[in-house]
Amino acid sequence: MAQTRSRIAFHDLQPDAGSFLEEVLAGLSGAQKALSPKYFYDARGCELFDAICGLAEYYPTRTEMAMMQECAPEMAMRLGPDCVLIEYGSGTSRKTRVLIAELEPCAYMPVDIAGGQLKVSAMELEAAFPRLKIIAVCADYSRLLTLPEIDTVGARRRVIYFPGSTIGNFTAPEARLFLQNARALAGAEGAMLVGVDLKKDSALLHAAYNDAQGITAEFNLNLLARINRELGANFDLSAFRHRAFYNAGAGRIEMHLESLRTQRVTLGGRSFDFRSGETIHTENSYKYSVSEFQQLARSAGFEPSACWTDPQQWFAVHLLTASR
Numbered sequence: 001m002a003q004t005r006s007r008i009a010f011h012d013l014q015p016d017a018g019s020f021l022e023e024v025l026a027g028l029s030g031a032q033k034a035l036s037p038k039y040f041y042d043a044r045g046c047e048l049f050d051a052i053c054g055l056a057e058y059y060p061t062r063t064e065m066a067m068m069q070e071c072a073p074e075m076a077m078r079l080g081p082d083c084v085l086i087e088y089g090s091g092t093s094r095k096t097r098v099l100i101a102e103l104e105p106c107a108y109m110p111v112d113i114a115g116g117q118l119k120v121s122a123m124e125l126e127a128a129f130p131r132l133k134i135i136a137v138c139a140d141y142s143r144l145l146t147l148p149e150i151d152t153v154g155a156r157r158r159v160i161y162f163p164g165s166t167i168g169n170f171t172a173p174e175a176r177l178f179l180q181n182a183r184a185l186a187g188a189e190g191a192m193l194v195g196v197d198l199k200k201d202s203a204l205l206h207a208a209y210n211d212a213q214g215i216t217a218e219f220n221l222n223l224l225a226r227i228n229r230e231l232g233a234n235f236d237l238s239a240f241r242h243r244a245f246y247n248a249g250a251g252r253i254e255m256h257l258e259s260l261r262t263q264r265v266t267l268g269g270r271s272f273d274f275r276s277g278e279t280i281h282t283e284n285s286y287k288y289s290v291s292e293f294q295q296l297a298r299s300a301g302f303e304p305s306a307c308w309t310d311p312q313q314w315f316a317v318h319l320l321t322a323s324r
């Protein structure tokens with residue numbers, strides 16, 4: 001019988017439960033309570049986010065997917081042969097498939113904080129691309145400065161794919177630092193493909209984060225359910241509601257969880273008081289015009305070398321190359 005060898009390597013660099021607790025305690029201790037959106041993605045959170053991506057109101061996923069189907073050949077041509085494709089926040093790797101088919105990278109390195117989904121997606125990808133070498137890394141990419149096995153793949157060029165406008169989770173200074181780190185990791189010949197949601201009519205933005213079915217609300221509230229499950233907190237989910245709005249001055253959607261009454265929550269031997277109407281800030285989703293994002297990229301040591309947008313000007317994909 002023919003021997004089958006898996007071409008998937010899996011590295012677990014995931015932050016431990018202790019750092020989750022510490023971050024949650026610190027986040028609930030400030031004047032404006034806040035939690036990091038990276039903690040949305042437990043198994044239920046991944047499921048809910050996938051459902052969001054299919055919502056009629058949530059235009060980014062299908063818009064960027066259509067752009068990839070149309071523009072991936074040109075992207076691949078510009079990037080050239082013998083690339084290693086690194087993806088931050090790979091999720092289901094659905095958009096990446098289009099790019100992989102055109103680019104034919106010598107290896108694909110998906111990086112995601114959600115280990116379960118990462119494993120499943122890597123196996124599905126292996127079935128779809130039998131010759132592709134896959135090195136999956138479970139990690140918080142916002143803190144990643146090196147990648148395991150990267151020197152063994154023999155690539156001419158490192159390409160970091162960061163679709164979905166996930167970069168919008170960072171404030172401008174955080175995004176600059178993140179891009180600088182990505183620039184350092186990608187090296188001299190490095191390139192980056194970044195999907196960025198464009199500024200647009202605020203009613204459209206509002207609808208995308210306040211869907212009629214309430215899936216986004218469930219996604220937001222699942223963060224409290226996760227903290228109850230994993231950290232033994234006692235959040236009463238019926239006493240919080242989802243709030244999302246466009247903050248035009250800051251150029252971002254903000255998601256919050258609003259306390260519907262005065263209440264006290266206990267967690268890790270500490271207690272946290274909420275006033276009625278007080279919120280926990282759970283996510284920023286910054287929107288950038290093409291020139292705003294290009295300026296940010298330049299400030300981080302990248303040269304904007306191409307940019308694609310959809311016909312409605314809702315979404316942009318930027319190709320950045322390392323400037324010397």
Ligand code: AVJ
Binds near residue numbers: 166
């Ligand atoms: C995955 C961060 C790009 O900000 O649009 C979707 C997450 N939050 N609906 C976004 C999200 C609420 C999404 N990103």
